[in-house]
Amino acid sequence: MRKRLFALALALCCLLSGCARPRAEAAEGLSLWFPTARDDLASALSGTPYEGDGTVPGLMDALLSGPGDRAGGLAAFAPAGTALLGWSVENRVVRVELSAPYAALEGVDRTLADYCVTLTLTQLSGIDGVRIFVDGQGQGRLLRAGDVVFSGAEEEPVEVPATLYFRMASGGGLGYELRTFRLTEDEAPAQAVLEALVAGPENEEALAPLLPADLAVYAAWMDGGVCSVNVSSALLDEMPETAEERELVIESLVDTLCSLDAVEQVQILVEGESVSRYGEIDLSGPLLPGARD
Secondary structure, three states: OHHHHHHHHHHHHHHHHHOHHHHHHHHOOOEEEEEEOOOOOOOOEEEEEOOOOOOHHHHHHHHHHOOOOOOOOEOOOOOOOOOEEEEEEEOOEEEEEEOHHHHHOOHHHHHHHHHHHHHHHOOOOOOOEEEEEEOOEOOOOOEOOOOOOOOOOOOOOEEEEEEEEEEEOOOOOEEEEEEEEEEOOOOOHHHHHHHHHHHOOOOOOOEEOOOOOOOOEEEEEEEOOEEEEEEOOHHHHOOOOOHHHHHHHHHHHHHHHOOOOOOOEEEEEEOOEEOOEEOOEEOOOOEOOOOOO
């Protein structure tokens, strides 16, 4: 059963990466999204038409009640007793608070359930994202219909490719190494990649590290296409003296993280706090990867 769910999660990623299917169905009317109950792994989720109250509470009540007789081959995802405790919308993101039974969902089961809620609610005008809380607890990470995220769903290692940028040992600009990381459900890709960048290059004859060797990577998380990283004060305490060196440090960090498929920009935090500047470099907002020939 676990391997089947793992395969369903992979199929789900393929479905969500395009984002065309849920949007197309929403144009013809609202749908409720549920996991498939079949052994056919071609689709992890499927929608069924909904003609009820087109509001957040209306859709959530219908979702939590399960598919019923609406369509064959669909399965309920919410544990018995799960209820909508509250909701609110701010900046086109809906916060949904569910009751305690929802916390019993783990791994792929939780991932599929979260995306059933996300695909359903983002059909509504004015809602682009969803944050799910259980009795006010949890990180409430931002979910969008087209996001492919690592959320602790994988029970077997998955391979994540990345490009790590280091200083050329001969001087000048940046060189790179192509790496493949085998990660489990307990490892965030961005954090694993950044820790490898701190550890330094494998080809020490051609490349040299730029980040401080004692830099600690506390956490990394995704919010849409923005990857936020929280690192220790060593980043500022051991800042290079020249503007050229400082620029290479930030380019190395940002370009490395942006080599991950889901990362478009990087927000750097130090000891959990936002930083206005790194020398002459503005760190007050998310950074784009640097242009490179």
